[in-house]
Amino acid sequence: MTAPANVKPPTVVKSEAEWRAQLTPAQYYVTREHGTEPPFSGPYWNEKALGTYTCVCCGEPLFSSETKFNSGTGWPSYYAPIADEAISEYSDRSLFMRRTEVRCAKCDAHLGHVFPDDPRPTGLRYCINGHALRFSPKKAG
Numbered sequence: 292m293t294a295p296a297n298v299k300p301p302t303v304v305k306s307e308a309e310w311r312a313q314l315t316p317a318q319y320y321v322t323r324e325h326g327t328e329p330p331f332s333g334p335y336w337n338e339k340a341l342g343t344y345t346c347v348c349c350g351e352p353l354f355s356s357e358t359k360f361n362s363g364t365g366w367p368s369y370y371a372p373i374a375d376e377a378i379s380e381y382s383d384r385s386l387f388m389r390r391t392e393v394r395c396a397k398c399d400a401h402l403g404h405v406f407p408d409d410p411r412p413t414g415l416r417y418c419i420n421g422h423a424l425r426f427s428p429k430k431a432g
């Protein structure tokens with residue numbers, strides 16, 4: 292898979308062994324092996340608290356509870372990333388489908404896919420694996 296011209300190379304680069312040591316098997320499978328967790332199996336698909344979702348690999352803020360919605364799919368879903376430059380998007384032709392893959396721009400972690408089929412403000416549905424994320428609840432006050 293070649294990166295589109297507008298995608299910058301990741302700045303956090305670690306070896307397979309380093310990622311394995313840092314991540315749980317489920318986190319490693321999703322983020323470094325481009326896996327997909329079964330629906331309703333990962334964390335956060337039903338999380339409703341206010342806060343920020345960061346990359347489980349490098350800690351970069353990726354999504355906010357403000358754009359999270361219940362898509363009914365069993366995966367955390369958002370209609371926009373926290374910042375355009377926080378994620379990189381790749382054309383994904385695996386499984387005989389044309390999809391757009393979403394990765395963390397900083398460390399190249401696979402996050403999930405974005406689909407242009409949602410009626411919310413942006414028309415986009417970022418369908419993200421919960422195992423690729425870490426939730427930081429908003430502090431009171």
Ligand SMILES: [Zn+2]
Pocket residue numbers: 346347348349350351395396397398399400
């Ligand atoms: Zn990352």
